[in-house]
Amino acid sequence: MRLMVKLLGQHGRVAVIGGCADYTGAPYFSAMASAKLGCDMSHVFCERSAAQVVKTYSPNLMVHPILPSSDSVKDPKSINASELAGPIIGMLSRLHALVIGPGLGRDGVTLQVVAEVIKEARKQSIPFVLDADGLLIVTQDPELIKGYKECILTPNVVEFGRLAKALGIQVSSQAQAESKSSEDEKISKESDACEQLSKALGGVTIIQKGPHDVISNGVTSLISNVQGGLKRSGGQGDTLTGSLGTMLAWRAAYHDKLWDSGEKDNSHDAQSKEDVQVELESEGKRMSPATTLLLAAWAGSSITRECSRRAFQKKGRSLQASDLTEEVHPSFLSLIGEPEGSNTHL
């Protein structure tokens, strides 16, 4: 996205829904990745007890203690979830993308409220990323997202297995595919598994994280295999979700024609693998939402892996999730870069 004189917020307003008494790091890493990649406004909607803590990590984030839990309601067994979701739902129309799940925890009240937020975000066609405990909500009630094309799921190997089981599909995950003979065969099995799960969920986009990331929308599958680092510290998945949040916000700006991309209009909506391939290979024509969603997923995955590689090069086995945060901008510059002739020092 070209940087130009603009209004505050135009280059992306992203909110992370997550953060509870147990986990304050995950929402911070995710929201900072969004901010460092380049969105204008990075919010965190978290549980009351997490809010002051997350605020002390960074004054750049806007942290709202509006996520209810069993501790903040009178009777956790008798709640009106949609009413409790009101303060979050009230902010949705001002946001371009949501990241749901980092450090959300598994409190029953919280999960019910977030399910209501998911329903409303879908109604308003707001794109979202689901990860960690956000995936648990979908595992329990897949109908919430079935057929919603504006979302990306980012399961790790364990979360992928749980989702597949919930959907009643027999798939061999990356771990199971390990036993297969050739590398090509392994990759093809993994793509099949990811494609089947995506299809079972009505075409949502899935990034199955692992030694390489498999990305699928049920029709088209990509492999993201930019080299990563050798350490898997907790919290690296949060750099991925935050990066995806900003990519989704920029994607919305692209489709809203916020800037003149110089491309010709394209009345054909890419559906098939071949359509997507043609759009990716031809320059000068606007891309369809299916193509840009896959591109956003691929970019988020590649940036995260490059962050991990750079951080590992510097820190070795002492690497922590916060080391990836510092690599988001350099990774963006090395993998994508600014458009030629643009003045980035406004």
Ligand SMILES: NC(=O)C1=CN([C@@H]2O[C@H](COP(=O)(O)OP(=O)(O)OC[C@H]3O[C@@H](n4cnc5c(N)ncnc54)[C@H](O)[C@@H]3O)[C@@H](O)[C@H]2O)[C@@H](O)CC1
């Ligand atoms: N600093 C923080 O605040 C962090 C908070 N986190 C939060 O912690 C909560 C629980 O997340 P968990 O990821 O522990 O989820 P789960 O409690 O579902 O546990 C998944 C388990 O699978 C294991 N696993 C992951 N990848 C694996 C692989 N390739 N092979 C074998 N085992 C694998 C993990 O080590 C973990 O023990 C979430 O809310 C999450 O966002 C984590 O993201 C880690 C960082």
Ligand SMILES: Nc1ncnc2c1ncn2[C@@H]1O[C@H](COP(=O)(O)OP(=O)(O)OP(=O)(O)O)[C@@H](O)[C@H]1O
């Ligand atoms: N074995 C691996 N080699 C290289 N990169 C990997 C490997 N496993 C995961 N990754 C990358 O690390 C990122 C985070 O994936 P990971 O599987 O660690 O997620 P997670 O278990 O959800 O992490 P978190 O601790 O944040 O919850 C992904 O972008 C993925 O590409």
Ligand SMILES: [Mg+2]
């Ligand atoms: Mg995770």
